[in-house]
Every structure is written in C-alpha cells, then in structure tokens.
Amino acid sequence: MKRDPRDLVRYTAGERINHWIVGISFILLGVSGLALFHPAFFPFTMLFGGPTWTRILHPFLGVLMAVFFVFMFFRFLKNNLMRRIDWQWIGRIGEMVDGSDETMPAQGKYNGGQKLLFWLLALCMLLLIPSGILLWQVYFDFSVEARRWAAVIHSAAAVVMICLIFVHVYAAIWVKGTIRSMWYGTVTRAWARQHHRNWYEEVTKS
Amino acid sequence: MASLDIQARSATTTPSPGVRDYPDVAKLIDISKCIGCKACQVACMEWNDLRDVVGENTGSYQNPPDLDAKSWTLMRFYEVEPEPNRLEWLIRKDGCMHCADPGCLAACPSPGAIVKYSNGIVDFNQEHCIGCGYCITGCPFDIPRISQTDHKAYKCSLCSDRVAVGLEPACVKTCPTGAITFGSKPDMIDYAVDRVRDLQGRGFKNAALYDPPGVGGTHVMYVLQHADRPELYGLPQDPTISPLVELWKGVAKPVAIGVMAAVGLTALFHYITRGPNAVSKEIEEDEERKAKEEQQV
Amino acid sequence: MTNHWVDIKNADVIIIMGGNAAEAHPCGFKWVTEAKQHRGATLIVVDPRFNRSAAVADVYAPIRSGSDIAFLGGVINYMLSNDKIHHEYVRNFTNAAYLVRPDFGFEDGLFTGYNADTRKYDRDTWDYQLGEDGYVQIDDSMQHPRCVLQLIKRHYSRYTPEVVSKVCGTPQEDFLKVADLIASTSTPDRVMTIMYALGWTQHTTGSQNIRSMAMIQLLLGNIGRVGGGVNALRGHSNVQGITDMNLVTNVLPGYMKLASDDEQDFQAYLDARSPKPLRPNQISYWQNFPNFWVSLSKAFYGDAANQYNNFRYDWFPKLDQPYDVLHMFERMYQGQMNGFISQGFNPLAAVPCVQKVREGLSKLKYLVVIDPLATETSEFWADMGDYNEASPSEIQTEVFRLPSTCFAEETGSYTNSGRVLQWHWKAADPPGEAKPDTDIIAGIFYTLRRLYEDEGGTFPEPVVNLSWEYGHPMEPAPEDLAKEFSGRALADVADAGDPPVILAKAGEQLSGFGQLRADGSTACGNWLYCGAWSEGGNLMARRDTSDPSGLGFYPDWGYAWPANRRVLYNRANCDMQGRPWDPTRATIHWNGSKWVGNDVPDIKATAAPAEDVGPFIMHPDGVGHLFALKSMAEGPLPEHYEPFETPLPANPMHPDNPLALNNPATRIFAYDREQLGTADKFPYVATTYRLTEHYHYWTKNVLANSILQPSQFVELGQELAAEKGIKDGDQVKVMSNRGYIRAVAVVTKRLKQLDVDGRKVHTVGIPIHWGFIGVAQKGFLANRLTPFVGDANAQTPEFKAFLVNVEKIVPTAQA
Numbered sequence A: 001m002k003r004d005p006r007d008l009v010r011y012t013a014g015e016r017i018n019h020w021i022v023g024i025s026f027i028l029l030g031v032s033g034l035a036l037f038h039p040a041f042f043p044f045t046m047l048f049g050g051p052t053w054t055r056i057l058h059p060f061l062g063v064l065m066a067v068f069f070v071f072m073f074f075r076f077l078k079n080n081l082m083r084r085i086d087w088q089w090i091g092r093i094g095e096m097v098d099g100s101d102e103t104m105p106a107q108g109k110y111n112g113g114q115k116l117l118f119w120l121l122a123l124c125m126l127l128l129i130p131s132g133i134l135l136w137q138v139y140f141d142f143s144v145e146a147r148r149w150a151a152v153i154h155s156a157a158a159v160v161m162i163c164l165i166f167v168h169v170y171a172a173i174w175v176k177g178t179i180r181s182m183w184y185g186t187v188t189r190a191w192a193r194q195h196h197r198n199w200y201e202e203v204t205k206s
Numbered sequence B: 001m002a003s004l005d006i007q008a009r010s011a012t013t014t015p016s017p018g019v020r021d022y023p024d025v026a027k028l029i030d031i032s033k034c035i036g037c038k039a040c041q042v043a044c045m046e047w048n049d050l051r052d053v054v055g056e057n058t059g060s061y062q063n064p065p066d067l068d069a070k071s072w073t074l075m076r077f078y079e080v081e082p083e084p085n086r087l088e089w090l091i092r093k094d095g096c097m098h099c100a101d102p103g104c105l106a107a108c109p110s111p112g113a114i115v116k117y118s119n120g121i122v123d124f125n126q127e128h129c130i131g132c133g134y135c136i137t138g139c140p141f142d143i144p145r146i147s148q149t150d151h152k153a154y155k156c157s158l159c160s161d162r163v164a165v166g167l168e169p170a171c172v173k174t175c176p177t178g179a180i181t182f183g184s185k186p187d188m189i190d191y192a193v194d195r196v197r198d199l200q201g202r203g204f205k206n207a208a209l210y211d212p213p214g215v216g217g218t219h220v221m222y223v224l225q226h227a228d229r230p231e232l233y234g235l236p237q238d239p240t241i242s243p244l245v246e247l248w249k250g251v252a253k254p255v256a257i258g259v260m261a262a263v264g265l266t267a268l269f270h271y272i273t274r275g276p277n278a279v280s281k282e283i284e285e286d287e288e289r290k291a292k293e294e295q296q297v
Numbered sequence C: 001m002t003n004h005w006v007d008i009k010n011a012d013v014i015i016i017m018g019g020n021a022a023e024a025h026p027c028g029f030k031w032v033t034e035a036k037q038h039r040g041a042t043l044i045v046v047d048p049r050f051n052r053s054a055a056v057a058d059v060y061a062p063i064r065s066g067s068d069i070a071f072l073g074g075v076i077n078y079m080l081s082n083d084k085i086h087h088e089y090v091r092n093f094t095n096a097a098y099l100v101r102p103d104f105g106f107e108d109g110l111f112t113g114y115n116a117d118t119r120k121y122d123r124d125t126w127d128y129q130l131g132e133d134g135y136v137q138i139d140d141s142m143q144h145p146r147c148v149l150q151l152i153k154r155h156y157s158r159y160t161p162e163v164v165s166k167v168c169g170t171p172q173e174d175f176l177k178v179a180d181l182i183a184s185t186s187t188p189d190r191v192m193t194i195m196y197a198l199g200w201t202q203h204t205t206g207s208q209n210i211r212s213m214a215m216i217q218l219l220l221g222n223i224g225r226v227g228g229g230v231n232a233l234r235g236h237s238n239v240q241g242i243t244d245m246n247l248v249t250n251v252l253p254g255y256m257k258l259a260s261d262d263e264q265d266f267q268a269y270l271d272a273r274s275p276k277p278l279r280p281n282q283i284s285y286w287q288n289f290p291n292f293w294v295s296l297s298k299a300f301y302g303d304a305a306n307q308y309n310n311f312r313y314d315w316f317p318k319l320d321q322p323y324d325v326l327h328m329f330e331r332m333y334q335g336q337m338n339g340f341i342s343q344g345f346n347p348l349a350a351v352p353c354v355q356k357v358r359e360g361l362s363k364l365k366y367l368v369v370i371d372p373l374a375t376e377t378s379e380f381w382a383d384m385g386d387y388n389e390a391s392p393s394e395i396q397t398e399v400f401r402l403p404s405t406c407f408a409e410e411t412g413s414y415t416n417s418g419r420v421l422q423w424h425w426k427a428a429d430p431p432g433e434a435k436p437d438t439d440i441i442a443g444i445f446y447t448l449r450r451l452y453e454d455e456g457g458t459f460p461e462p463v464v465n466l467s468w469e470y471g472h473p474m475e476p477a478p479e480d481l482a483k484e485f486s487g488r489a490l491a492d493v494a495d496a497g498d499p500p501v502i503l504a505k506a507g508e509q510l511s512g513f514g515q516l517r518a519d520g521s522t523a524c525g526n527w528l529y530c531g532a533w534s535e536g537g538n539l540m541a542r543r544d545t546s547d548p549s550g551l552g553f554y555p556d557w558g559y560a561w562p563a564n565r566r567v568l569y570n571r572a573n574c575d576m577q578g579r580p581w582d583p584t585r586a587t588i589h590w591n592g593s594k595w596v597g598n599d600v601p602d603i604k605a606t607a608a609p610a611e612d613v614g615p616f617i618m619h620p621d622g623v624g625h626l627f628a629l630k631s632m633a634e635g636p637l638p639e640h641y642e643p644f645e646t647p648l649p650a651n652p653m654h655p656d657n658p659l660a661l662n663n664p665a666t667r668i669f670a671y672d673r674e675q676l677g678t679a680d681k682f683p684y685v686a687t688t689y690r691l692t693e694h695y696h697y698w699t700k701n702v703l704a705n706s707i708l709q710p711s712q713f714v715e716l717g718q719e720l721a722a723e724k725g726i727k728d729g730d731q732v733k734v735m736s737n738r739g740y741i742r743a744v745a746v747v748t749k750r751l752k753q754l755d756v757d758g759r760k761v762h763t764v765g766i767p768i769h770w771g772f773i774g775v776a777q778k779g780f781l782a783n784r785l786t787p788f789v790g791d792a793n794a795q796t797p798e799f800k801a802f803l804v805n806v807e808k809i810v811p812t813a814q815a
Helices: A013-037 A039-048 A051-076 A084-091 A093-098 A112-135 A144-174 A189-195 A197-205 B039-047 B103-107 B134-138 B160-164 B170-174 B185-201 B243-249 B252-274 B281-296 C005-010 C030-039 C068-081 C087-093 C148-156 C161-168 C172-186 C206-220 C239-244 C266-272 C285-304 C307-315 C325-333 C354-362 C437-455 C478-486 C670-674 C703-708 C718-724
Strands: B006-009 B025-030 B074-083 B086-094 B114-117 B122-124 B180-184 B208-210 B220-224 C013-017 C042-047 C059-062 C192-196 C230-232 C339-343 C366-371 C398-403 C412-415 C420-424 C502-504 C588-590 C595-597 C684-689 C713-717 C731-735 C740-748 C754-756 C759-761 C763-767 C802-808
Touching (some): A013 A051, A013 A144, A051 A112, A084 A112, A112 A144, A144 B243, B039 B074, B039 B170, B103 B243, B170 B180, B180 B185, C005 C030, C030 C042, C042 C172, C068 C148, C068 C161, C068 C206, C172 C206, C266 C307, C285 C307, C718 C802
Parallel strands (some): C042 C059, C684 C763, C713 C740
Antiparallel strands (some): B114 B122, B208 B220, C412 C420, C684 C802, C731 C740
C-alpha cells in the first residue's frame, strides 16, 4: 500500500520479511550470546526459558539467521558491489557524519557506507557460522584446541557485528524517513533524491 | 560444603562469601607405588554411584577407554623406554587436578556451576551447568566430560562431600598400596620430598613432585620418577590455561562491553549534537511542486 | 606362608617369582611398598611377563615359563661358588652336613631308582647314612664328599650363568643382577622374602619350584627370620583354611596323611606317621600324631570311637588309588562315575581341557552344584555357540543347583595366607533361597543318614554314627563348628607331672594341641586349630591392634596356627647361643632359662641352646632339608625338566636322554599324552594368568569388575605381533592341540622375545577370567587350551607353560 502514489518502492515485501527474520534472530542471538559471554548479561538467559534453554536455542537461532542471511546476501549482492564512487564517498564520510550530505557524491541505491557495512556483516557471518559449529558440542566433536580458537573468533566477530548493527540501526534512526522503507517498503521521492540521487534518477526516469 | 567456604565461583565477578580460613587440601599420587589395580576406579564408582557401560577391550589394559561422565578417574597405562632397553610401565591415575587457578571455572559462563572451595577443591554443580562444554576448553588437562544423557559436565569432585565431613576421598581410602595419600597441601609436599628422595636413591635422578605452577599449583599432585619428562605419563610439560581462553574470558570481556557501549553512546551523542538527518526543505518543496505539476497534467 | 603378610615389611630384599603379587594380591602388596619405603628394600620380579609387579620393581628379569628350576639352580650355584651362604645357619639348622647313602646318585637327568615303565622312582637310596645308634651320620666340616652340601655343590655346578641364560632365555646380566641381590642376604643383617603363588605351583615341576627356593632360603639363613621365609600367597581369602582342613582326598584335617589300602593295622598306621628322632635331643613333633588322630576321630564319632575299637580306624577311608582332581575327571571321562557334588568349585573352568571335562560331566547321572552363582559348570550342558559347544539333547546329566551364600552373608572364620584365623560376621541376608553351605550339607547328611538307616546299604556305619552335636542340627552354627575344630576335653586332661595338674576339665574348650590325648579324652576337629576357641573365648574374633614389638606381629589380632605363632621355625632367628642374628628384628631369644620374645617360641620353651634342639621340629632330624630325602616324587634335589609341551626338542640339561625331557615322575594319562601338541605346529609358549581387575570366574558376574576389564584379550609381544601382522585391538585366534579361543590382541613391549638355546621363543599371555556366564562380555574359558597334566607330587594342573599358535582373524564381510 502506498501512502502517496509518488512514493518510491525501496524494498519488496519479500525483502522486508527476509530482513526482519534476520533482524529478529540477530537480536535473539545477540542477547543470548551476550548472556553466555559476560556474567553481567547472564540474566538475559531468563528471556529464553533459563540458562540451559539459552544454550540449546542459541545455535538453532544461529542456523536460522545464517540461512536467511545467505538469502539476503544474494538478494542485495548486486546493489552492494563496491564501485570507485563508493570509495570516494567513504573518503568523505566526515561530511556525512557532520550531517551535510547534500554535497556528497551522488549515490545509487546504497551509499559507500552501507555497502561497506554489508560486506563487514557478511564477513562477520563468515566467521560466526563455522566457529559456531565448532562450539556446538552437543552435535559436533571437534578438538579442544579448535574449540578454543572458535570461542575467541565467535565472540570477537559477534561483538564487531553487534557494533556494526548499532551503526546500522542508528543510521536508520538518524536519517529520517528511512525506517519506513523496512516497515512498508517505500520512501519519499525527496528522501531518495537527497540520500540516493542516482537511484532516484534511475527509478524516476521511467 | 558450607556456602561460606567458596573461594571462587564461575561467571561471578564479585567476591564469594569466604571469610573463613580453611587449609588447602591435596591428594598426592605416588606413581612409583601405584600397581594399577584400579581399586580407585571402583571406589569412585561405588561412592558416587556411577556405573559406566561394559565396553570392549581396545587393545589395552586401560578400561574404560577414556574418562567420561560416568568414569571420573581412570588408570592410564604407558609402556615407555626412558633409556634404551629399560622398559618401564608407567601407570597414572588420571582425573581432575583441582588447579589453584582452574581453567574450567574461568571458562564457565554459568554463575556458580563451577566453584572452588577455599580448601582448594574445584567442584561442578551440575544443577547450574548449562552443558555448553566451555569448561572442556578451559581445562589444560582434558578432564571434564559432558554426559550424553543429561548434557551436564562431570568430573572428579575430590569427594568434596566426604572431605567436608572430615573423610578422605574414596580413592584414597581404598588404595591398597598407599600410592594415594591425602592431607593438607603442605603436608603432602613434605611427604613427597621423602618419596622423591627414596626414588632418587633408586636411580631416578629426575624424580620430583608434579605441582605445575602454570595453573597456580594443583590440589592433586604426582610424584613422578621422570619429572623432567611428564609427557611420558601423558601429562603436559608446563600446563597453563590456554592463552586463547585467557583472552576470551579475560580482557575480551571488558573490552567488548566498552566497545559496544562506546558505539552506542557515540550514536546517542551524535544525535543530540548533530540532530536528525532530515530531507532538506528545498528538496521537499521541489518534490511537492513536481507532484502538483503532475497532478495538473 | 612360613611368615605372614605384615612381616613382608621387614624384608630387605623381596623377590616375586612364580606369582604376581601386585596384581593377584594387591592388598597384601601394601607390605611390599612399606618395605620399600621404610626399609629401603629392593624388589625383584622374575616373570615371563613384565607385569604390574614388575612395574614397581627395582629389578626385573624375564624368564621362559617353566624354567624356574634352572634359574633357581643357577642362583644356588652362584651362592655356593661365591661363598654367599650363611655358614653357621647352614651347618646347624639344615642337613647340609648330613651324609647321604653312597648308592644315591644322579645320572643323565635321572636319580637312582627310576622305573621308566611305571614312571615312578624306587626311593630307597634317597636317604641318609645312619650310624649304629640309629642317628644320621654327619660331618660338621661339610667337606665329606657324601655330605649334602657337597652333593648340592656338584649337582648345581652345571647351572652356570651361561646355562641359565640358555635354558631360561634370561639375559645373563639380568640373571647375575638378581643372583647377586639374592646372595646379598646371606649375611645375618640382611633378610630376603619370597612371594610366590600359582606361577610356581601350576607346573609339572610345581613342588620342586618351591623347594628350590626353600633351599635358597635355607642356604641364606632366611627361614625362621623376621622378614624372611617362604611365602605362598593364597588366591582366596580362605584357601589356606580349606588346605588346613584338607578337603582333598589323601589327607585328613591338619595334614594327617590318610591310610592307604595296605595299611589295615591301626597301630602300624600310627607308628608309620610318628617318626623317631634321627638326631639326639630332637623333638620330631609328628610323634604326637596319635594324639591328633584320635582326637579327630573323637570329633567325628564321639562315644562310638574308643580304645577298644581302635577309635573306629576301620571307618576311615583307605586309599586304593589317587583321587586327585585330575584322576577324578579322568575317571569321570572314562564313565566310571555316577554323580558329582561340586561345592564352591567350577571345574569346567578350573580343571584343564574343557572338552574332556565337559564330556566327563555329560556321562554323569547327576551333578550337584553348590554355589552362590550360576557357574559354567552348572551350565556345562548349554549350547553357547563356540563358547561352549554342547548339545543339550544328547546330555542326560541331571543338574541340581543349590544356591549358597556369599562371604558377607554368613558368619565364620577365614584363615589367610599368613595362617591367621580371623572371624567375620554376617552383614546381609542371602537372596532368595540361598543357604549357608553348612545348612546345605546338613540337609544332605540328614537325608543320606535316613536312607542308610531305613534301607541299609554298603557300609552304613561311618555315616549313621557320625557325631552331629550342634545346637540346630539342620543349621549348624558357625560357632558350634568352630568350637568343634578347636577341640574340647571329654574327660579331665592332666599333664604328666607328679602330682598331675589338671589342664582342662571335662567339657572345657582346650587351649592348645599340647593338651590333645590319644586315650580318647579329647576331641578336636583339626589339631592345628586347637586353641582358636579356648575357654578364653573366640580368639579368632580378637581385633587388638597393639603391636608391642613394632614388627607387625599383632599377637592379639585373630589367632595364628599353630599356637598363635606368627613366624614358623622362629628358633632359627637366633644363633647357637640363642642370640638373635639381628637384634632389631628378633622373634624370640634365649634369656638364660627359657625362650622368650615377641612371638610364641617354635621350640620347647625350656630347651636350652646347648641341647641343640633343631628349629625344624616337625622333621625327625630337626633341621631344614636341603636334601629332601624321600618326600618328593621326582628326586631329593630339584632338577630342571621341560614342560610337557616345550618349544625345545630336548632338555638342554640332558640333550641325549629323552626320558629326562619332562618330569620323569609325572603321571599322564594315555588320552592326554595324545593331546599334547608339538612345537612345529604350535611354536609359541603360552601361559595363563589372572588380572587384578577380576577374581577367577566370579567377578565377571559383577558389574564394576566387568567395566574395568570388559572383554577377553591375549597379550602378544611386539616382535611376534609384527611377524604375524597383528595390531593392537585386532581379533586373534589362539590354538593349542586341544582347542582354541578368540580374543582381542593387546600388543605389548612387556612380553619380550627370548633367546633360548639358540631359538627365538615368543610368549603368548592368556588372562583367564572370561566365560559364557556373567555380565562381562562373553568369552572362552582359557582352559580350552591347557594340557591335562599336573605336578608329580600335588597333581596341581599345568596352566603356566604349554604350546599354542596364533593367527589374526581377518574380518569377513557380513552377508
């Protein structure tokens, strides 16, 4: 449903569902993971039916997220290939952070920062999935040394990923008019023109 | 054990109740007196009501083939030739070493699932165990085992229930040759000095006590004929908690929280200093104008 | 044991040979560790296998199974050649100085008097030279060519270190190290103890294995000494008790030899067993045989036995032929036996050659098994595939299983290896219908007696007149039985003084075998145990842990036979003046008027040293027998003979005399000789043994033990395994000429390939504990492999040296 027929479709329903499955499982994973990572967060285990349930559920949530992350990865891959202009954009990210993005190089569907985030998240997942399997000792029996490495890699990658998602979420909040694109799929033309001018040109040309 | 006697507790960052002084206890296993009779294995089974499966011989005297959730101690047999043509059959009672600096406790994410009593005994509280297996990664001696039935971690408790009421561990009680002795750690070290002297007199020049400092010393110690080569007995030369585990369970925790908090706070302060990044009035008006034009067309 | 368990802690050198104390006697082994730790003792292990005793030994020497006499003969030679004997002890306390008949000889592996047809010796020449006074002639200088010491010197001069190494496969330097350590105890301040068990007895030369070591201990002056002696480690907590009660067919309780068929005259029977002293002033304690025998008969028959009917000598069985276990099963196999009562005995597993035993049991009309557990014997008829190839439809034997109690379900006494009788108390009720053995026997007795009374039969008197004076005749109380074996006065018992002093009033319990009388005034079920339950009460139940000497005698703990004596022959711990050889380890000493000290003197308390009463009071000459006279079947001096299955073509000691290949006096039945294998088909020496995790065939019924050693295995040396392409954990088949077993291979460095007489000899180790009953994995009875032949004296079966072949079982793809 379009609020305004002139609004531009940024995400299809399928993409939104995929995003939110990944998003929700990420939140659950983050919370349960932190609960097992640091005693300060251990009370979070109560959200999952207790500590043992937390231990049981976390890896299954991980599988869920991994599968849908892979779908999402391939859905969004084409739009996230890094181009020279993206690097230029990243080079001038200070201006963006300052809040004056109108002078920044015109961007396609995703700006350089978003693309970089995409690749960093993918890298985190690339580390989290195998290390998570190594640690899933109920079903897998790997050497103790491998599990030690896995524990370090898994927690480091998870922390990085959490920070990246903080940035991701904050960016969505900060840039007004963005969140609706993941709620009902559309953005205003003005939003698109300001933040993703090339994409705007592309989708309004037709 | 009374709750006051706890010195350290897994996944707990504040001190545990522990004002009472309690002497460190230790079990001393004199390998030179051990005849590998496995009576300790039976005593352990009986006291703890454990019965492992009747397995199969796999080509060794060592049965069951490995420690597991139902076998907390195990005689390991090593046929070695420390010098050419001098065969020795070293028989080591394997089980938890009760480290002063227990890696399992450091690695455990569940508060109170692993405790170190103030007498030095490291004990697992299975009702708090979540079955993650991190204790295994923390242990430099490869001791804890996760049960395949209840997915809890198990290992030798040094009969903390017996010791609490003034008894020696069941294996010590049953050992027919006195190869296993139990007492305060200083007494056991004194006793070991005598044993080492006897062994040195019998030609074992490198006989010594195995009380590895890398884990802060242990509350299960060995008298070894060849202490210069603990690997002959399947023991690590200089056991420590793995640096990976130290990193993971040590500095990584505060750093991670700091980083995450910093990112979050940065975002917050960014927002309140820079304000929202809204679409500029100019573009908005221009788009509205375009919309009107289109409507008119 | 001449000594006792705790005493091992007092030794300076401990040798374990023909046994594996750490594994088979782990609890008693604590005293070895005590001796090592607190006395700095040296532990030697000589064994075909580097076993768990060897694991804690200071010195280990490998030996080919069945060659112990060669090794020990070598030690004797080493001691004599290097003058490492205890001269004063040897001269005074052994028969070293005694002269042997001039017509005694040894040639080409045989002693004088051999009859190859009967495989028996005429032992007449194996005797002393007696003087006209009836006493043995001696030469105190021990230089006379016919004196025992010189005979021994000559006999063992052949056993040089080279020969020992050639026969035993023991590297010479290992042998010399052991010999030197043993010889180091010839000084009065050093003592050695020997711990042996079935590794010596279960050979066709079993008795002589032990005698060889007894000779060494005599030459070293180690018998009668604290920390010394010759110590048999008994396999079961009460096997010493069963031996003392003599539940065998040729001896009565207290080692009183049964009459043979040609001894119908009572007085002659007593006289033959009451030898006169062979030297002046000797005690020759067996002269009390009539006191013991008559008291036993009074315990058997009460008032029915008196001096007018020769105390019912006629009711006692007389041996017409041997009835040892091998003979019994031979007879069963021949179909000459109708019924068999198997009480606490699992012959299918414990008698050699399962196939023969099973066939024998199949020919019985009935088999009664009295046991707490189902045993292989009680299920001998069951078809268990190749674990037990029986066809039940063809077996007509009726089997009765009478469940009995386990040790914790009954009260009674145990006699341990150290001869200490210890009372124990029932701790639990038996399950189901299980009853104590005594109740079962009482039931059988009452039924039999009623049948005899009602129906008569052949020779009913010994049964219908049996004395059965127990409070509850159908359930004889252990206390009643203990009082009976300990003995009581039937009339007042007086000493021989003037006026006589009453030692025990009629009806009182006796306080020792010195009070037994041949006139029918005393009744005693076993003279050795006399006094165990005195008027002072049940001395076996004493649990006083005080040890005034600090030497571990614990005189008020239980009751040691004889006379609560803890070290036998303890007179020998003193020199000729009655001063202890080592005052720090003294049993008794002469205080100027009598023998006193930490132990009960094993000599008349007032026999002054000057009287020269020998310490070996059971012998007519009062001394220890280096030369065994006529007591052994195969010779008065141990000689090496090959096992009946040997890897060698000839006895390396006597390569040219086929009669001297194996023990010439060993009995072997025709069928069993045919069953012997030869080295061309069965090239490897096999030996069976026990593991510390199990007790015989019992603990495979126990879950904990079965977890510790779940399934059958055999041990193979690395060299043999490499030759055969066998790896650790492979399935192998081990075959003798009598049968086969399948097992997992444990490949080990601990079984060394030995170089014997120029040949490579491999040893295959076969633990015995598996069978087809129990909670452990099913396995094969190891005696499927072993030969049906025993020791020439005791008929103890050969389980320790026989020939096998080994092959790897290649797993076939399952259809």
